[in-house]
Amino acid sequence: MFNENQVKLAIAPIGWTNDDMPELGKEVTFEQCISEMALSGFSGSEVGNKYPRDTEVLKKALSLRGLEIASAWFSSFLTSKPIEVTAKSFIEHRDFLHEMGAKVIVVSEQGNSIQGQMETPLFANKPVNTEEEWKLLLEGLSSLGDLAAEKGMKIVYHHHMGTGVQTAIEIDRLMEGTDPEKVSLLYDTGHLVFSGEDHLAVLKKYVDRIHHVHLKDIRMEIVERVHSEKMSFLQAVKAGAFTVPGDGVIDFKPVFEVLSEAGYKGWFVVEAEQDPAIANPFEYAVKARKYIRETAGL
Numbered sequence: 001m002f003n004e005n006q007v008k009l010a011i012a013p014i015g016w017t018n019d020d021m022p023e024l025g026k027e028v029t030f031e032q033c034i035s036e037m038a039l040s041g042f043s044g045s046e047v048g049n050k051y052p053r054d055t056e057v058l059k060k061a062l063s064l065r066g067l068e069i070a071s072a073w074f075s076s077f078l079t080s081k082p083i084e085v086t087a088k089s090f091i092e093h094r095d096f097l098h099e100m101g102a103k104v105i106v107v108s109e110q111g112n113s114i115q116g117q118m119e120t121p122l123f124a125n126k127p128v129n130t131e132e133e134w135k136l137l138l139e140g141l142s143s144l145g146d147l148a149a150e151k152g153m154k155i156v157y158h159h160h161m162g163t164g165v166q167t168a169i170e171i172d173r174l175m176e177g178t179d180p181e182k183v184s185l186l187y188d189t190g191h192l193v194f195s196g197e198d199h200l201a202v203l204k205k206y207v208d209r210i211h212h213v214h215l216k217d218i219r220m221e222i223v224e225r226v227h228s229e230k231m232s233f234l235q236a237v238k239a240g241a242f243t244v245p246g247d248g249v250i251d252f253k254p255v256f257e258v259l260s261e262a263g264y265k266g267w268f269v270v271e272a273e274q275d276p277a278i279a280n281p282f283e284y285a286v287k288a289r290k291y292i293r294e295t296a297g298l
């Protein structure tokens with residue numbers, strides 16, 4: 001299905017230690033996390049809060065286990081702070097990733113996001129960008145795209161629950177308002193299905209602009225509780241809204257088919273944050289690896 005020289009498989013550390021709620025998995029060491037990633041058959045990782053920032057130390061620890069860095073999350077504040085503030089931290093992040101050999105930079109606007117607020121009900125309080133916020137966001141992302149291009153890199157925008165770019169309509173606006181040469185899309189199956197979008201329609205529409213993929217599955221019974229019990233994003237994660245591909249309601253076969261027919265090149269990153277005390281991260285990594293082998297032939 002895929003050309004094995006063009007796609008690579010990574011897993012995010014968020015199942016071992018959660019960056020949004022560092023108390024989840026605080027006892028798990030960096031070495032345990034990356035060793036279990038390698039042992040379960042992955043060749044890459046994104047960057048978590050326990051990863052050393054010294055690039056030589058990080059490279060050595062990863063190469064001992066046959067792992068590479070696929071990318072890392074960057075929070076932009078284009079709608080709430082002057083562009084210079086975001087640009088300064090973006091350049092630092094870009095240079096770190098460039099040194100680590102990554103080609104794409106995950107960007108998500110957090111200026112008006114509620115994703116980190118433990119008590120804020122997710123669906124009732126989702127921010128909706130004003131016209132002014134859209135302008136700041138679209139122009140700011142173009143500038144970040146230019147900065148990424150200086151190093152031969154791309155930004156991949158992460159649509160996300162609890163932010164101003166969550167729904168298919170909002171993704172349309174983001175895509176229509178930016179230059180494909182400057183702004184690419186990160187496709188995260190879990191966030192689209194959680195939001196109630198047609199994830200395959202979004203994929204087919206933007207497949208040529210998708211340069212990074214997060215593979216996340218959904219437990220629909222938890223999403224129903226998020227609605228009825230007015231849970232926040234973080235409460236939803238703790239309750240187990242997300243899981244690894246093959247363990248929830250999403251059929252990934254058509255997702256892989258659309259991407260392979262379009263000649264997708266880049267990383268697939270299994271990203272399934274759940275409480276590691278409930279869902280053993282190594283066991284779930286092995287489960288995801290087996291499912292991807294069976295469904296994508298990778």
Ligand SMILES: O=C1C[C@@H](O)[C@H](O)[C@@H](O)C1=O
Nearest residue numbers: 019020073158188214271
């Ligand atoms: O890519 C991601 C990074 C996390 O920090 C985030 O909250 C998660 O849901 C996600 O998709």
Ligand SMILES: [Co+2]
Nearest residue numbers: 158188214271
């Ligand atoms: Co994601």
